[in-house]
Amino acid sequence: MNSVSTLKTIEEENKSKMVGKRKCSYMAARTRPIYFRRCKRTMSKTIKFESLPDEIILEILVRVPAEDIYNSVKVVCRKWYKMIHTRNFIYTHLHQQPHVLLAQYSCYRFLISRGKKDLIETLKITPPLIFISQKYQRDDCIAVLTVGVDKDWTRRVRMQHLCCEGRNLLFKQKPLTTDGFVHWVRDAYSEYVLTLNLETEIITPFLVPTCLPRHEGYTELMYRYLPMGKYLSLLVDVTRFSWEVWKMKPESGEWTKMFNIDLEPEFASSLYCVLTPLGWLKFGEELIFSVRRVNGKGNKRYNSYCTRICIAYNVRRREYEPFELAPNLDSFLVHRNSLVWLDGC
Numbered sequence: 001m002n003s004v005s006t007l008k009t010i011e012e013e014n015k016s017k018m019v020g021k022r023k024c025s026y027m028a029a030r031t032r033p034i035y036f037r038r039c040k041r042t043m044s045k046t047i048k049f050e051s052l053p054d055e056i057i058l059e060i061l062v063r064v065p066a067e068d069i070y071n072s073v074k075v076v077c078r079k080w081y082k083m084i085h086t087r088n089f090i091y092t093h094l095h096q097q098p099h100v101l102l103a104q105y106s107c108y109r110f111l112i113s114r115g116k117k118d119l120i121e122t123l124k125i126t127p128p129l130i131f132i133s134q135k136y137q138r139d140d141c142i143a144v145l146t147v148g149v150d151k152d153w154t155r156r157v158r159m160q161h162l163c164c165e166g167r168n169l170l171f172k173q174k175p176l177t178t179d180g181f182v183h184w185v186r187d188a189y190s191e192y193v194l195t196l197n198l199e200t201e202i203i204t205p206f207l208v209p210t211c212l213p214r215h216e217g218y219t220e221l222m223y224r225y226l227p228m229g230k231y232l233s234l235l236v237d238v239t240r241f242s243w244e245v246w247k248m249k250p251e252s253g254e255w256t257k258m259f260n261i262d263l264e265p266e267f268a269s270s271l272y273c274v275l276t277p278l279g280w281l282k283f284g285e286e287l288i289f290s291v292r293r294v295n296g297k298g299n300k301r302y303n304s305y306c307t308r309i310c311i312a313y314n315v316r317r318r319e320y321e322p323f324e325l326a327p328n329l330d331s332f333l334v335h336r337n338s339l340v341w342l343d344g345c
Helices: 002-047 054-061 066-071 078-084 087-094 164-172
Strands: 100-104 109-113 120-124 143-145 154-156 176-178 181-184 192-197 202-207 223-228 231-239 242-248 255-262 273-282 286-294 300-302 308-314 319-325 331-335
Touching (some): 054 078, 176 223, 273 308
């Protein structure tokens, strides 16, 4: 009896276990969809970007680099795509992006390797219109080329109201660009600046400030014009290591003095040192200078034959940090990545 009861007890336990397993599997089958529905609800709350307020989305996206927005961010959802293509977002994003200096360097010679060892040829490519006459030719006019605006994609800017000196300034000086404007200036003393409004396509001469200082013993001042966002900035040499900084509104030609930059305490002991402003990294906040040496004969030479010393001067903190560039870089442009080329601008 004991053995029989023991067997019955074992069978009952096995049955209860089997029933328990079936019950568990049944309950799991019942609860699993509910569990996944909960997960789905939770996930939908975390990834539902369209429910975020527009102000928060704007504050996040304007800090994302332009290349990341173009490659991935704009395809996240329809709401983000529409926001990214609005004029307000594009120009808000533009003013959040950092500035860099692009070095301009012209070289008409290239090295060609034909794939064979120790066989390298030199290829010289001449600028356009030089190959036949060996002279660089150009037409004395200014043309505005437009893309996708109207059928008349080439228009000429009127220059009849400019004097001879103004016309010479247009064709002999490299232009500077600010937001929506092109400027022609001279580094030496000049009474005015020529400004082309790209919207109206009208060139206007604007007078420079009349209260600018002069060097003792010199009849001319050295002016340094640099783009500064939507303004044109003017740095006037007060001494060898100090400048007055002005800015001009391109719409009206109104000049405003901003501040003075004084590096005399840092460089006054450098008898044969010359500082040349190159460009603004942070407009009105950080300015790049080139540091050169001058020998006893007055000829300029680089501080080093292999490198070129520059400094980044922070106007607010009045501190500078040195860095090195290649010695053959003389011309620079301020650049920042943007989305202004997207549709809707």
